[in-house]
Amino acid sequence: MIVMKDVHKKYPNGVTALNGITVNIDKGEFVYVVGPSGAGKSTFIKLIYREEKPTTGIVKINNINTSELKEKNVPYLRRKIGVVFQDFKLLPKLSVYENIAFALEVIEESPRNIRKRVMEVLDLVDLKNKARFLPSELSGGEQQRVSIARAIVNKPEIVIADEPTGNLDPETSWEIMRVFEEISERGTTMIMATHSKEIVNKMKKRVIAIEDGIIVRDESRGDYGYEN
Numbered sequence: 622m623i624v625m626k627d628v629h630k631k632y633p634n635g636v637t638a639l640n641g642i643t644v645n646i647d648k649g650e651f652v653y654v655v656g657p658s659g660a661g662k663s664t665f666i667k668l669i670y671r672e673e674k675p676t677t678g679i680v681k682i683n684n685i686n687t688s689e690l691k692e693k694n695v696p697y698l699r700r701k702i703g704v705v706f707q708d709f710k711l712l713p714k715l716s717v718y719e720n721i722a723f724a725l726e727v728i729e730e731s732p733r734n735i736r737k738r739v740m741e742v743l744d745l746v747d748l749k750n751k752a753r754f755l756p757s758e759l760s761g762g763e764q765q766r767v768s769i770a771r772a773i774v775n776k777p778e779i780v781i782a783d784e785p786t787g788n789l790d791p792e793t794s795w796e797i798m799r800v801f802e803e804i805s806e807r808g809t810t811m812i813m814a815t816h817s818k819e820i821v822n823k824m825k826k827r828v829i830a831i832e833d834g835i836i837v838r839d840e841s842r843g844d845y846g847y848e849n
């Protein structure tokens with residue numbers, strides 16, 4: 622489903638973020654991406670949703686080479702991928718409901734389907750009772766749950782999360798992980814970059830460790846492996 626072959630990424634300022642990444646991630650896998658700050662984790666994640674293209678090497682998502690993808694077809698790739706960020710990135714003037722519905726309005730779903738689907742995902746993240754609230758009226762954990770609901774509302778095959786618990790306290794982080802577990806159990810491929818030793822060690826999933834732009838470890842049921 623996700624294939625990278627000898628991927629190098631050099632940014633225009635001359636910084637080499639990735640230096641020869643080769644990896645395969647299958648449908649339905651749950652993968653943690655770990656490593657020191659500046660190792661290349663976010664760059665790795667950005668290559669998957671085609672926020673960045675490799676300088677050399679190949680990135681294929683569902684057999685589509687992202688370097689060959691025409692600009693006008695990028696939105697079709699992105700529909701298969703839900704993205705969750707550390708800072709939530711919710712639209713501040715829209716309600717919880719509207720933030721989630723927006724993702725379906727842009728793909729011209731029928732109003733009836735939009736309502737049904739938004740209520741389904743609000744139920745999944747346990748926020749049905751806050752549908753009319755603004756993001757500023759929610760706790761950090763609730764805002765992150767809204768952003769997860771938005772990421773999954775059009776049933777993507779892949780969900781990627783870049784430090785999704787980075788702004789949350791430990792207890793709230795576990796709530797978020799329970800939601801990701803549930804999404805994963807429904808067959809969605811989950812990829813999460815994190816600095817949380819506690820989460821990675823407890824969950825016992827595949828761990829890919831990146832250091833200086835290369836994969837130094839790739840273990841199923843792995844550990845965080847750093848002192849934090």
Ligand SMILES: Nc1ncnc2c1ncn2[C@@H]1O[C@H](COP(=O)(O)OP(=O)(O)OP(=O)(O)O)[C@@H](O)[C@H]1O
Nearest residue numbers: 632634636637638657658659660661662663664665
């Ligand atoms: N848009 C960019 N332009 C230039 N250099 C960049 C850009 N984005 C990242 N870098 C550089 O690429 C390297 C890898 O960065 P990246 O954000 O992928 O690391 P990371 O492992 O996600 O770090 P962190 O854990 O701190 O988020 C760093 O040296 C960073 O400064």
